[in-house]
Amino acid sequence: MHGIDLFRLDGRVALITGGSKGLGMAMASGLASAGADVLLTSRNETEVQQAALEITDASSSTVIGLEADVTKPEDAQRTVDHAIKKFGKIDILINNAGINIRGPIEDLTPEQFEQVMATNTTGPWLMCRAVAPHMKRAGYGRVINLSSTLGVVGLVERSPYATSKGALIMMTKVLALEWAEQGITVNAICPGPFLTPMNEPIADTEWSNHVIGSCVAMRRWGQLHEIQGAAIYLASDASSFVTGTTLLVDGGWTAH
Ligand code: NAD
Numbered sequence: 001m002h003g004i005d006l007f008r009l010d011g012r013v014a015l016i017t018g019g020s021k022g023l024g025m026a027m028a029s030g031l032a033s034a035g036a037d038v039l040l041t042s043r044n045e046t047e048v049q050q051a052a053l054e055i056t057d058a059s060s061s062t063v064i065g066l067e068a069d070v071t072k073p074e075d076a077q078r079t080v081d082h083a084i085k086k087f088g089k090i091d092i093l094i095n096n097a098g099i100n101i102r103g104p105i106e107d108l109t110p111e112q113f114e115q116v117m118a119t120n121t122t123g124p125w126l127m128c129r130a131v132a133p134h135m136k137r138a139g140y141g142r143v144i145n146l147s148s149t150l151g152v153v154g155l156v157e158r159s160p161y162a163t164s165k166g167a168l169i170m171m172t173k174v175l176a177l178e179w180a181e182q183g184i185t186v187n188a189i190c191p192g193p194f195l196t197p198m199n200e201p202i203a204d205t206e207w208s209n210h211v212i213g214s215c216v217a218m219r220r221w222g223q224l225h226e227i228q229g230a231a232i233y234l235a236s237d238a239s240s241f242v243t244g245t246t247l248l249v250d251g252g253w254t255a256h
Helices: 003-007 022-033 045-058 073-087 110-138 159-182 197-202 206-215 224-235
Strands: 013-016 037-042 063-067 092-095 141-146 184-191 246-249
Touching: 013 022, 013 073, 022 037, 022 045, 022 092, 022 224, 037 045, 037 073, 045 063, 063 073, 073 110, 092 110, 092 224, 110 141, 110 159, 110 184, 141 159, 141 224, 159 184, 184 224, 197 206, 224 246
Parallel strands: 013 037, 013 092, 037 063, 092 141, 141 184, 184 246
Antiparallel strands: none
C-alpha cells in the first residue's frame, strides 16, 4: 500500500468508548467511512444503540453498540470480550469517554476529583490492559487516547480535568514504549474546544467567549468533523512509524 490507500481501514475493527455522541461519535463515523467495523460503548444503552444505527445507515460498515462504564474493570473486560466475540479481533482502540467537572479547587470535593480521574485516566488504563493480550497476539494495534489541550497547557478552574489529561499523555508515552516492538502504536489526540455536549453548559458564556477569543488562534470552536482526520490518520497504516506522540487539534491554542 502507498499514498492515499494507507488511510483506508477496510477489514479493521475499532472499539471506541463513549461513542454515543460528541467527538466519539464523530470519530466512529469517520472510521466507518474509511471502511472499519466499529463497536461503540456508552453508559446509556438506548443512546449507544441509536448512535450505532445512525452510523450504520450512513456507511457500509458494521457498527454495533454496547452499554458499558469505563470506570469499572469488569466492564472493560466485558467490552473487549464482546468485540472479540462479534468481530474476532480488535485492531484499533480509541479511549474517548471522558468527563469534566469545573470549578476552583476549594469548591470541589475529593469525590469529584476521583470521579474525573476514574473516567479520564483509570478508564483508558483499564481498556488498554484489557486489549493488550489481543493486540500482542495479533502483533498489531492502534491505540488512540483522547487527551486535551488542557493536558498540555493550564487553565484555571480545571484542576481535576487537566490533571487527568496530563496523566493520560504520560500513559500514552509509557505504553508506546512497552509495546513499541510488538506492532502496537499508542498516541494521543489533544483536541482544543469543540462544541459537544460536554461544552454545552459553557457555550456562549462570557467566559467561553473570552477563552475562545484569546486562547484559540482561529478564534472559533472546532466543528465535529474536524477531529476525523486525526483519528483516521492515527488509526491507519499512514501513521505506522508514529508512536508515543500527541497530535494537537486545537485551532492554534498551543502555538502561542
Ligand atoms: P461528550 O460529553 O460530548 O461525550 C463523552 C462521551 O463519554 C459520552 O458519550 C458519555 O456518555 C461518555 N462517557 C462519560 N463517562 C463515561 C463512562 N464512565 N463510561 C462510558 N462512557 C462514558 O464529550 P466530548 O466533548 O465528545 O469529549 C470526548 C473526549 O474528548 C473526552 O475524553 C474529552 O475529555 C475529550 N476532549 C473534548 C474536548 C471538547 O472540546 N469537546 C476538548 C478536549 C478533549
